[in-house]
Amino acid sequence: MKITQLLFVLTISSFFAIEADAQRRTPARRTPAKPQVVTTNTASTPAAQAADLKAGAEKVSIQVKNVTKFIFILGSVAKGIEDLDKDTRANRAAKQANETNKREVIQAIRNLRAGLAALEVEFRTKDPLKKHLLVIQGITELSGQSEDLATSGRFMDAGKPLLLVVEKLSDTLVAVR
Numbered sequence: 271m272k273i274t275q276l277l278f279v280l281t282i283s284s285f286f287a288i289e290a291d292a293q294r295r296t297p298a299r300r301t302p303a304k305p306q307v308v309t310t311n312t313a314s315t316p317a318a319q320a321a322d323l324k325a326g327a328e329k330v331s332i333q334v335k336n337v338t339k340f341i342f343i344l345g346s347v348a349k350g351i352e353d354l355d356k357d358t359r360a361n362r363a364a365k366q367a368n369e370t371n372k373r374e375v376i377q378a379i380r381n382l383r384a385g386l387a388a389l390e391v392e393f394r395t396k397d398p399l400k401k402h403l404l405v406i407q408g409i410t411e412l413s414g415q416s417e418d419l420a421t422s423g424r425f426m427d428a429g430k431p432l433l434l435v436v437e438k439l440s441d442t443l444v445a446v447r
Contacts, residue, residue, distance in 0.1 A: 319398040326392065326399045327446040330406070333389055334439045340382055341429050341436070347375060348425035355423070376420050379428065383413035386435065399446075406442040409435045 354360055354368045387410040393399045412431040419428040 322396055322398040323446055326396065326402075327443060329389055329392065330439050330443045330446065333385060334436060334443065336382060336385060337432055337436050337439065340378065341432050344375065344425070344429050344432075347371065348428065351375070351425050352423075372420075372423075372425070375425060375428075376417065379413065379417045379420055382432075383410065383417060386410055386413050393442075402442055402445050405445050406438055409438050412438070 351368055351371055354364060360368075390406060390410050393403045393406050412435045415431040416428045416435075419425075419431070
């Protein structure tokens with residue numbers, strides 16, 4: 271019985287060892303790739319570049335306004351939040367309202383950071399704005415520092431990196447114009 275099983279296994283394995291021409295693929299002939307002309311949608315005319323610069327300057331101006339308004343409001347809100355945190359006599363409703371205020375301030379900083387990140391990305395990607403990237407670069411990191419400070423409960427200190435953001439945005443506005 272063992273010999274018949276061995277012969278059967280050898281017969282089956284030899285059957286699979288035989289090559290079949292139908293299963294062979296002939297290697298596909300490759301032709302050298304033709305060089306493709308890469309076209310970009312960048313503004314190549316001076317008028318289009320000027321329009322991109324103007325649009326970039328307007329966006330920087332909007333962010334300057336947003337950040338300065340936020341810093342102005344943050345000063346009084348942060349003072350109230352930190353004072354209420356220190357007040358041991360505050361009632362439960364006041365503490366809950368304070369926690370809500372903290373979450374709203376942190377979310378507002380995140381929203382501000384998203385707008386600044388989008389602006390920085392635009393300066394990285396648009397050719398007419400790329401030459402001003404060194405001036406604006408770092409605003410996203412500074413707003414991240416502000417968010418980190420607020421998250422750690424240091425709301426008064428959270429405005430300091432945002433002041434540096436305003437400086438960078440102002441310098442960028444001067445450079446673009």
